[in-house]
Amino acid sequence: MHGGMAGAGWAPPQLEDFILTERLGSGTYATVFKGYRKRNVREVVAVKCVNKRSLNKASVENLLTEIEILKTIRHxxxxxxxxxxxxxxxIYLIMEYCAGGDLSRFIHARRILPERVARIFLQQLACALKFLHDRNISHLDLKPQNILLSSLDKPYLKLADFGFAQHMSPRDEKHVLRGSPLYMAPEMVCSRQYDARVDLWSVGVILYEALFGRPPFASKSFSELEEKIRSNQPIETNLVMEAVEKDQAGDASAALSLYSKALEYFVPALRYEIDARRKEAIRSKVSQYISRAEQLKVLVSSNNKTLLQQGNPARDILKEMSKDKPRLYAALAVASAAVAKEEEGKDDSETLDLYQQSLGELLLMLAAEPAGRRKELLHAEIQTLMGRAEYLKEQIKRKESQLEAESMGKEGMMDSVRGSCTLQ
Incomplete structure (x- = not known):
């Protein structure tokens, strides 16, 4: 929620040792401003300004606990x-300034985070939580909005907003409802007694959101949230069923949105699936949904409906739209040749070279392409080609490994024969 004073409705409060400038965000009873220390080094800080008149008894206790906890810990x-x-x-809390904003904005700006980034962030969050739990402190309001980033250049996490934090030993049990529903552990949602382990549930939800771009259980009420958590039905199944229904009903826009959401679950599932048979089944679904989503995107956003209704795939539509750019058209032709070779069963290095050649050109074209329908189609096409190239690369490596194993087996057999001949 970075921004200037526009929309704040009032000027920042006056503070003796600091100059307060832009508003960084606001909550129920506090507004956070960026500030500079007046004297000596111009240190940048974040100043949390709490209006005393907005505090009730519970929020006063929360604020005092927050100050008490943060005063005694350094991590x-x-x-x-x-x-x-x-x-x-x-009441003013002068905090460390984190230039990277919060984790929620960081995720949404990138839609999903790569596994390696999510892994590093989770390790940092786990490190902070272990430090707190070793001191019998529970945060009780873990969510991406309460996790700040030191910077956008080389970000590392900073756990913030201890307004709901409590001193809790592992054996302590509480029943007061705290935190944000989407990230609450089931025992909180169901108004049961809970202990320090509720923070771990929130960490799982945060990890899910980092990898998939949204929390696993969205709902409008606690009862609906409880029902979704208890359900054994896979999350993505409903999305696909709804997408197919909308597609069959002719609602292209809604179907496209639902297919896109479903793919955000299927694509990571494909990446992490170990079982070969299941992986191939998921790959088939992903390919099918990507193809249909591309077609729907053209149907919704372009005037090429006639081409689509004649059964032309998205690649042909993109080629038709690129006739005024010979270099782009040629790169798409190379991509078509690579796909044709692969579909003929030629999963060899020559086919992979064609993929890589076309992708090299298309990525350059994408960077130079102005925003618009063609850029959207080109982006989707590059993603599809990258997926196919990656799959082909895996197939080639697997064949090479098999050949190497067979070769080693034959050499071992020959050594054995030589050995027996020598003995004789």
Missing amino acids: PHIVELKDFQWNKEY
């Missing part, structure tokens, strides 16, 4: 409370 992955001050109107 590289927990935002630092540098100082706190107060006057007649406000």
Whole structure:
């Protein structure tokens, strides 16, 4: 929620040692501003301004607990409370400034995070949580919005907003509802007693959101949320069924949206599936849904409906739209040749070379292409070709490994024969 004072509705409060500038965000009873220390080094800070008049008894207790906890802990992955001050109107928490914004914005800007990035972030979050739990402190409001990034250049996580944090030993049990519903553990959602382990559920939801771009259980009420958590039905199945229904009903726009959402679950599942048979089944579904989504995208956003209704695949439509760009048209022709070779069963290095040749050109074309329908189609086509090239590369490696194993087996047999001849 970075931004200037426009929309804040009032000027930032006056603070003796700091100049407060842009508003970084606001909550129920606090607004956070970016600030600069006036004297000596121009240190950048984040100042959480709490209006005393907005506090009730519970929020006063939460604020005091937050100050008490943050004053006593120092950790590289927990935002630092540098100082706190107060006057007649406000209580000020002077915090470490994190230039990278929060994790929620970071994920949404990229749609999903690569596994290696998610793994590093999770290790950092786990490190901060272990530090807290070793000191019998539970955060109780873990969510991407409460996890800040040190910077966007080389980001590392900083756990923030300890407004709901509590001192809890592993054996303590509470029943007060705290946190945000989408990230709450089931025992909280169901208004049962809970202990320090509820933070671990929230970590799982955060990891899921990092990898898939959205929390696993979206709902409008606690009862609906409880029902979804208890359900054994795979999350993506409903999306696909709804997409097919909308598609059959002729609602191309809704079907496209649902297919796209379903693919956000299937594509990572394909990547991490170990069982070869299941992986091939998922690959077939992914290919089918990507193809249909590409066709629907053209149907929704372009005037090439006639081409589509004649059964032309998205690649042919893209070629038709690229006749004014010979270099792009030629690269798409090479891609078509690679696909044709692969579909003939020629999963060899020559086919892979064609894929790589076309992708090299298409990526350059994509960078130079102005925003519009053709760029959208080109982006989708590159993703499809990359997937096919990666699959082909795996097939070639597998064949090479088999040949190598067979070769080693034959050599071993020959050595055995030579050995027996020598003995005789």
